[in-house]
Amino acid sequence: MLRQIEGSRAVADTVALCRPEVICAYPISPQTHIVEALSAHVKEKALTPCEFVNVESEFAAMSVAIGASAAGARAYTATASQGLLYMAEALFNASGLGLPIVMTVANRAIGAPINIWNDHSDSMSQRDSGWIQLYAATNQEAADLHVQAFRIAEDLSTPVMVCMDGFVLTHAYEEVDLLDQPAVDGFLPPYEPRQILDPAEPVSIGAMVGPEAFTEVRYLAHLKQIQALELIPAVADEFRTSFGRDAGGLVRPYRTEDAETIVVALGSVLGTIQDAIDDLRAEGQRIGALGLTTFRPFPAERLRQQVRGARRLIVLEKAFSVGVGGAVTADVVTALNGAVPVQTVVAGLGGRAVTRASVRGMLLDAAAGRLDPLTFLDLDDSLIERELARLARRRRSGPTAENLLRDLGVVASRIG
Amino acid sequence: MASQEIKFYQVGSHAVGNRLLDMSRRSIQADMHRTNSLNSGHRACRGCGEALGARYALDAAMRAAAGRVVAVNATGCLEVFSTPYPETSWQIPWLHSLFGNSAAVATGVAAALRAKGREDVRVVAQGGDGGTVDIGLSCLSGMFERNDDVLYICYDNEAYMNTGVQRSGSTPPAARTSTTPAVGDEPGNAFGQGKNLPMIAMAHEIPYVATATVAQLRDLEDKVRRAMEFRGARYLHILVPCPLGWVSAAEHTVRVARLAVESGLFPVFEAKHGEITDVTRIRRQVPVEDYLKLQGRYAHLFKPQPRTNTIARIQAIADRNIRRFGLLTGDTR
Numbered sequence: 001m002l003r004q005i006e007g008s009r010a011v012a013d014t015v016a017l018c019r020p021e022v023i024c025a026y027p028i029s030p031q032t033h034i035v036e037a038l039s040a041h042v043k044e045k046a047l048t049p050c051e052f053v054n055v056e057s058e059f060a061a062m063s064v065a066i067g068a069s070a071a072g073a074r075a076y077t078a079t080a081s082q083g084l085l086y087m088a089e090a091l092f093n094a095s096g097l098g099l100p101i102v103m104t105v106a107n108r109a110i111g112a113p114i115n116i117w118n119d120h121s122d123s124m125s126q127r128d129s130g131w132i133q134l135y136a137a138t139n140q141e142a143a144d145l146h147v148q149a150f151r152i153a154e155d156l157s158t159p160v161m162v163c164m165d166g167f168v169l170t171h172a173y174e175e176v177d178l179l180d181q182p183a184v185d186g187f188l189p190p191y192e193p194r195q196i197l198d199p200a201e202p203v204s205i206g207a208m209v210g211p212e213a214f215t216e217v218r219y220l221a222h223l224k225q226i227q228a229l230e231l232i233p234a235v236a237d238e239f240r241t242s243f244g245r246d247a248g249g250l251v252r253p254y255r256t257e258d259a260e261t262i263v264v265a266l267g268s269v270l271g272t273i274q275d276a277i278d279d280l281r282a283e284g285q286r287i288g289a290l291g292l293t294t295f296r297p298f299p300a301e302r303l304r305q306q307v308r309g310a311r312r313l314i315v316l317e318k319a320f321s322v323g324v325g326g327a328v329t330a331d332v333v334t335a336l337n338g339a340v341p342v343q344t345v346v347a348g349l350g351g352r353a354v355t356r357a358s359v360r361g362m363l364l365d366a367a368a369g370r371l372d373p374l375t376f377l378d379l380d381d382s383l384i385e386r387e388l389a390r391l392a393r394r395r396r397s398g399p400t401a402e403n404l405l406r407d408l409g410v411v412a413s414r415i416g
Numbered sequence: 417m418a419s420q421e422i423k424f425y426q427v428g429s430h431a432v433g434n435r436l437l438d439m440s441r442r443s444i445q446a447d448m449h450r451t452n453s454l455n456s457g458h459r460a461c462r463g464c465g466e467a468l469g470a471r472y473a474l475d476a477a478m479r480a481a482a483g484r485v486v487a488v489n490a491t492g493c494l495e496v497f498s499t500p501y502p503e504t505s506w507q508i509p510w511l512h513s514l515f516g517n518s519a520a521v522a523t524g525v526a527a528a529l530r531a532k533g534r535e536d537v538r539v540v541a542q543g544g545d546g547g548t549v550d551i552g553l554s555c556l557s558g559m560f561e562r563n564d565d566v567l568y569i570c571y572d573n574e575a576y577m578n579t580g581v582q583r584s585g586s587t588p589p590a591a592r593t594s595t596t597p598a599v600g601d602e603p604g605n606a607f608g609q610g611k612n613l614p615m616i617a618m619a620h621e622i623p624y625v626a627t628a629t630v631a632q633l634r635d636l637e638d639k640v641r642r643a644m645e646f647r648g649a650r651y652l653h654i655l656v657p658c659p660l661g662w663v664s665a666a667e668h669t670v671r672v673a674r675l676a677v678e679s680g681l682f683p684v685f686e687a688k689h690g691e692i693t694d695v696t697r698i699r700r701q702v703p704v705e706d707y708l709k710l711q712g713r714y715a716h717l718f719k720p721q722p723r724t725n726t727i728a729r730i731q732a733i734a735d736r737n738i739r740r741f742g743l744l745t746g747d748t749r
C-alpha cells in the first residue's frame with residue numbers, strides 16, 4: 001500500500017509486520033520515532049504477543065535483546081550514534097552467541113564534539129562486531145530491508161544491523177509502498193531458534209572458551225558471514241520475485257557498464273551521486289556509481305566484477321578512520337588488490353550537506369586527474385588555517401570545536 | 417521425599433541441623449532426588465562459599481518452580497568455575513552474556529517467556545558483588561524499577577575475586593585487597609565507602625528483598641522459597657566467604673560467615689515492598705575481633721601491634737547494625 005509516510009514510521013510499521021516478540025529501546029536521536037511508533041503498536045495491542053521493554057540504557061537494550069533471543073523470541077531494537085557505541089560490548093556478545101537480533105541503526109555522528117546529525121561513524125565503528133551490516137539508500141529500501149534482515153538473521157543465526165541515514169531518511173516524508181501482513185507472513189516464517197533456554201532440554205549458553213577452541217569459533221563466525229554473501233542476494237531475489245521490486249542484495253550498480261570513473265558509496269548519498277552522474281553523462285562523461293547495500297560481509301568478489309573496466313574508483317565515505325583515511329576504502333583496496341586505482345573522498349560528516357554541485361565538482365576533478373588521494377569534500381580551509389595558526393602560537397589552544405565556532409561567530413564568548 | 421532417618425547426635429554447637437526437623441521441612445539438599453542444579457566436579461576453590469550458596473539457592477528455586485528455572489549468570493567466579501568449555505556443571509538451562517548485564521539479560525528472558533506464554537518458567541539471575549553493586553548496578557536498578565519477574569541473587573564475597581582480589585564497592589573498611597594494600601597510615605580499604613545493595617534494592621520498593629549467608633543454609637533455602645512465591649523483581653544478597661580473597665582457612669568458610677552474622681557486621685533480614693518484615697536475631701553477640709582474626713585480609717589490624725582504633729571503628733559499624741536492625745534477642749524495633 002502506497003503511503004506518504006515518515007521513514008521512521010515506515011520502518012516501524014514494517015518491523016511490526018515482522019511480528020517481533022520482544023522490542024526494547026532507549027531513546028536517542030534520530031532513532032526515537034521508530035520505537036515510539038512501535039511502543040504505540042504494542043500498547044494498542046496491534047502487535048501481540050509482544051513485550052515492549054523500556055530500558056535504562058542502550059547497553060541494557062542490547063542485553064534484553066540477547067536474553068530474549070536466547071530464550072527463543074524474535075527480538076528487535078533500534079539505536080544510533082553514542083547508543084550504538086554504548087552497546088559495543090553487548091554487540092560482540094550477540095554475534096558471538098549467534099543470536100539473530102535485528103537492529104535499526106539511524107546513522108549519526110560520534111562526539112566529541114557532540115553532533116546529532118548524520119554520518120556513518122557509528123555503524124562503521126562496529127564493522128568488526130560480527131553483525132551483518134546492510135545500508136539503505138531510500139526509505140523504501142529501509143522498510144524492505146527489515147523484512148529481509150529477519151530472514152537473513154534467522155537463516156544464519158546471526159544478528160543483522162539495518163543502517164539508514166539519520167534525519168535524511170528517518171525524518172523524511174516520502175512515498176513508501178508498505179507490505180501487508182499476509183505478504184510478510186508469506187516471506188518470513190516464524191522464528192525457529194537453533195537453541196533455546198528450555199527446562200525440558202537444558203543447555204549452557206555462553207561458556208568460557210579457552211585457546212584450544214576460540215580460534216575455531218571465530219573462524220566459524222567468518223564462515224557464517226561468507227555464507228551470507230550467498231544468502232543475501234538469494235533473499236533479495238526472492239523479495240523481487242514476491243513483491244516486484246528491487247531491494248537489498250550485495251551491490252547496486254548505476255550506469256557502470258562503460259564507466260571510466262566509478263563512485264563507491266553507501267546509503268542515501270547515492271541519490272545525490274546518481275543525479276550528478278546523470279548530469280555528467282549528458283555531457284559525455286563516462287561516470288557510474290556502485291552502491292554497497294551490504295558492507296558486512298564485504299562483497300569483494302561482486303565489487304571486482306562490477307568495476308573491472310574502470311580506470312579509477314572513488315570511495316565516497318561518510319565516516320573517517322582517523323590517521324588513515326576511509327574505512328570502506330581499506331576494504332575496497334584489499335578487494336581490488338591494485339587492479340584499479342582508488343581515491344577517498346570524505347563527505348557529509350556530522351550532517352554537512354553533500355550537494356549535487358560538490359559531487360559534480362569532485363567527479364570532474366577526478367576525471368581530470370586533479371583529485372588528491374584523500375579529499376575532504378567542502379572543507380573550509382580558512383577555519384583550518386586559523387586553528388593551525390592558533391596552535392602554533394600557543395601550546396594549549398583549548399577545545400578545537402569551540403575555537404572553530406568562535407571563528408564562525410557562532411559563539412561569542414572567549415574560550416581557552 | 418526420599419531420605420533416610422538419621423540418628424541425632426550432639427555436635428557441641430548451637431546448631432541442631434537438619435536431623436531434628438520434620439521430614440517435610442528438611443533441607444532440599446537432604447533429598448537424594450534433589451535437582452543438583454550445579455553439579456559437583458566444577459572448578460571452584462576448596463571451601464568456596466559461592467559454590468555452596470549457589471547450589472543451595474538454585475536447588476531451592478528449582479524446588480519452588482517445580483523444576484522450571486532458567487538461570488542467567490554474570491561473568492565472574494561462578495561462571496568461570498562452572499563452565500570451562502566443553503564442560504558445564506549446570507543441569508538447568510543457563511546463559512552467560514557479560515559482566516554487567518545479567519539483570520537485563522534476565523529481563524529479556526522473562527519478556528520472551530511472557531510473550532511465549534511460558535509463565536510457568538521462572539528466571540533467576542546471579543552475579544558476584546562486582547557484577548551486582550558496581551558494573552551491573554544500572555541494569556539491576558532498571559530491572560527493579562520495571563519490576564521484571566526475575567529473582568536476582570548476589571553472591572557477595574566482598575571483592576573482585578575472579579580477577580585476583582581487587583576492591584569492589586562491597587569491600588568492607590580496612591580489608592586488604594590487591595588494590596587496597598595493607599600499607600600507609602590507614603591500611604586496607606577506606607571507611608565510609610561501599611554500597612549497601614539490600615537497602616538500595618529496598619528503596620526500589622520491590623516485592624521481596626532478603627539477606628542470607630552460607631552459615632544458615634536452611635534460612636537461605638527458606639528465603640529462596642519465599643522469594644519464589646512473589647512475581648516481580650526480587651533480590652537476595654548472600655554473604656559467601658572466599659578463602660582465597662579473605663585469606664581464611666577453607667574449613668572456616670561457614671564459621672566465618674556465622675561470625676559475620678553474630679558480630680552484627682552482616683545483618684540477616686527480610687523486607688517486603690521496601691519495609692523490613694523480619695530479622696534474624698543474634699543469640700550471643702561476639703566481638704568483631706573474633707570475626708576479623710580468622711581472616712588474613714585483616715591481619716594488619718593485629719600485627720605488628722593491634723590497631724585498636726580501627727578495630728573500634730569496625731565494632732561501631734557492627735553495633736550500629738545491631739541497633740538499626742534490632743538484631744539482639746529481645747530487642748524491639
